[in-house]
Amino acid sequence: MKLMKWELMLGALLSTAFGGLLLLFLSQLLASWTDLSSPFTRTSSKKFEWQAQTPPALVPRVLQSYSFLLNHPDKCEDPRGPPFLLMLVMTRPQEVGVRQVIRQTWGNETLVSGVIIRRLFVLGLPPPLFAQELQDLLEEEDREHGDLLQVGFLDTYHNLTFKVLTALEWMAQSCPTAQYVLKVDSDVFLNPNYLVQQVLWPNGPTQLDFITGHIYRGANPVRKQNQKWYMSPELYSHNQYPDYCGGPGYVMSGSLALRILAVAKSIKPIHLEDVFVGLCLQQLGVKPTPSPPNTFLMFWRKYDHCTFHRLVLVHHFQHQELLQIWPDFILSHSACPTG
Ligand SMILES: *[C@@H]1O[C@H](CO)[C@@H](O)[C@H](O)[C@H]1NC(C)=O
Numbered sequence: 001m002k003l004m005k006w007e008l009m010l011g012a013l014l015s016t017a018f019g020g021l022l023l024l025f026l027s028q029l030l031a032s033w034t035d036l037s038s039p040f041t042r043t044s045s046k047k048f049e050w051q052a053q054t055p056p057a058l059v060p061r062v063l064q065s066y067s068f069l070l071n072h073p074d075k076c077e078d079p080r081g082p083p084f085l086l087m088l089v090m091t092r093p094q095e096v097g098v099r100q101v102i103r104q105t106w107g108n109e110t111l112v113s114g115v116i117i118r119r120l121f122v123l124g125l126p127p128p129l130f131a132q133e134l135q136d137l138l139e140e141e142d143r144e145h146g147d148l149l150q151v152g153f154l155d156t157y158h159n160l161t162f163k164v165l166t167a168l169e170w171m172a173q174s175c176p177t178a179q180y181v182l183k184v185d186s187d188v189f190l191n192p193n194y195l196v197q198q199v200l201w202p203n204g205p206t207q208l209d210f211i212t213g214h215i216y217r218g219a220n221p222v223r224k225q226n227q228k229w230y231m232s233p234e235l236y237s238h239n240q241y242p243d244y245c246g247g248p249g250y251v252m253s254g255s256l257a258l259r260i261l262a263v264a265k266s267i268k269p270i271h272l273e274d275v276f277v278g279l280c281l282q283q284l285g286v287k288p289t290p291s292p293p294n295t296f297l298m299f300w301r302k303y304d305h306c307t308f309h310r311l312v313l314v315h316h317f318q319h320q321e322l323l324q325i326w327p328d329f330i331l332s333h334s335a336c337p338t339g
């Protein structure tokens with residue numbers, strides 16, 4: 001272990017809600033002590049404004065000039081061939097402890113035998129307060145694990161669309177022959193075995209225009225301000241979204257990922273990344289493929305060994321809980337009723 005104890009503790013602290021509050025508190029304190037308005041103070045007050053007001057329209061930028069601060073262009077090189085599944089895990093820079101748990105659980109690249117899986121954590125720039133400390137920590141973490149892909153803009157919820165698209169840019173450049181690409185958030189339970197064996201079928205033909213997950217059909221934009229998923233009529237004027245797969249986790253063929261990326265450049269970006277991918281699909285004339293019923297759960301579900309062996313994903317699963325249930329989960333499930 002190269003990481004010093006205090007660094008781990010700082011990382012773990014920052015990845016908790018308490019750490020977030022602490023950061024906020026420190027920044028407010030700092031702002032009241034000095035009359036200088038630090039970049040962080042500006043960002044944090046902007047965040048509150050955001051929650052109370054209309055979102056700023058996103059401008060189509062970033063995409064042409066992407067660069068990575070941490071990169072692994074040779075991640076997909078393997079004498080056995082291209083990866084069957086590329087996992088792009090969205091995490092925030094400060095979630096050091098969460099990434100560690102994911103590596104030990106569902107992010108383990110060798111968990112499913114017989115297929116090549118590659119995993120990368122996608123993250124942006126850390127918040128300005130403690131930015132240098134966090135950046136040093138990230139470089140150390142990356143030296144140890146070689147799995148961080150850091151994009152060159154601020155890691156905020158409202159930059160998530162850009163983050164996902166930039167990750168797909170990476171795929172186009174460094175891993176274009178991956179058969180399937182999974183976009184997944186860090187606050188989930190994932191069952192890679194079920195995903196590979198029951199949804200993607202490694203021995204079947206590659207499904208070309210394929211994307212699946214939890215499909216939202218005919219959803220209406222939230223027009224009430226102050227709500228997390230608020231969508232202004234200026235940004236999106238229609239009163240129905242096209243079909244789209246829920247953001248916590250969706251999987252698509254590599255070829256479709258490349259087509260989504262290509263068409264994304266001609267579509268006005270919106271901050272709801274999953275809806276945006278839906279808009280790209282609509283433009284391409286591709287409909288999401290239904291997954292087996294109740295396999296991508298968008299709500300938390302209490303862990304149960306047999307149930308969890310027959311699904312792909314459960315949202316709102318905290319990493320502490322994941323760590324707790326994992327030893328039981330990976331025990332043989334031959335005792336479960338089939339079907
Ligand atoms: C990943 O899974 C393999 C096979 O189950 C296991 O041997 C290995 O220890 C796991 N690695 C980690 C980091 O947990």
Ligand SMILES: *[C@@H]1O[C@H](CO)[C@@H](O)[C@H](O)[C@H]1NC(C)=O
Nearest residue numbers: 152153154155156157158159
């Ligand atoms: C997105 O990232 C850019 C570049 O770091 C930053 O200036 C901007 O504030 C971020 N946008 C939002 C909405 O957070």
